[in-house]
Amino acid sequence: MSFTGTDKYIASEELQLAVNAAVTLERPLLIKGEPGTGKTMLAEEVAQSLGTELIPWHIKSTTKAQQGLYEYDAVSRLRDSQLGDPKVQDISNYIVKGKLWHAFEAEQRPVLLIDEIDKADIEFPNDLLQELDRMEFYVYETRQTVKATQRPVVIITSNNEKELPDAFLRRCFFHYIRFPDKEEMARIVDVHFPDLKKNLLNQALESFFNLREIPGLKKKPSTSELIDWLKLLVAEDISPETLQNKGSKQAIPPLYGALLKNEQDIHLFEKLAFMARR
Incomplete structure (x- = not known):
């Protein structure tokens, strides 16, 4: 797997090296740069270049790390139990898979985009440390461990709205997209x-x-x-x-x-x- 840019995306030699280094090291690629310099588009073009699926996770100020793993829909289960729906017996019917879960179970190595991570609260990156490091997480409701069949290519973008924790930065390969001349x-x-x-x-x-x-x-x-x-x-x-x-x-x-x-x-x-x- 090697990224050299695409017909639609002109990547500098330094950016190409950064993408390929992150893939080789199997570490998340943290991309910073001015807004409008193509950080989000990079993930789209890397996926196209590698001929694989892009799984985008666009972060908002209200986004929680748990949503990237899974969510338990207790409200729907309570409603169905009141209606006598037999599917309430299986709690897995109420587990909503998150973006990381989809990336972990993909048949072909996907590109996972965590877009604008700095929009979330300061604890958000720390809450993903173990999952991105070990490529697995535990589902307490069903008592199962979800483990990546193959490590996805993880691209994380930031507009520098807030500082990211040192422990998180240590686990990433970093590249700053300088403004083109x-x-x-x-x-x-x-x-x-x-x-x-x-x-x-x-x-x-x-x-x-x-x-x-x-x-x-x-x-x-x-x-x-x-x-x-x-x-x-x-x-x-x-x-x-x-x-x-x-x-x-x-x-x-x-x-x-x-x-x-x-x-x-x-x-x-x-x-x-x-x-x-x-």
Whole structure:
């Protein structure tokens, strides 16, 4: 099993090495990076590259580690017992399998994505230590041990909203996806817009990276926002000359609402543009 990127996902050499190292070491791959740098998409493309199933577990602030293993639906069992349903005699009918359970019993080695783990409370990673380490867990209601038939490829993403416990970090292979430079970004854009005119691409990238360099931005535009912006530029038939006239760091590019996503950054940008005109 070796990952080299896909037709839809341009992976740097460092990222390829990280994925393959985690697979070889049989450790979870912890991926960090700016929002919009393709952390979640990485898991999708690794699964496609390896020709295997992707099992996504998207974490929310209310998500508990136990939900990834299984949940016991006591309410349904009580209701069925009141209705005289004979299936209440078998408690396994009320065990709801979680994402880890599905990954552990998969016939072919799957890719398990634990997406945005830092959204959950601080105890969430610690509550999964043993299960991810030993690749097994115990179901108390049915008195059975669920053990992985083969160790899944585990990819964990984090936006650095909170620190992860040291004990959890020790069990992971870590990689930070650095933001692409202009050359790498041009390759990424080419995947989405293979027929984009070179002049338009060059001017768009110059405006985009100039915007990212403005000090004080609350949220710098990311790769996904650049793709959205380019899609609008093509749809509105914006010429390279239009971007060139607005290519300075202080000028406002057309359709900038696709790049700036909060009023603070828009006000800052408009203020800089106004000062530049004066």
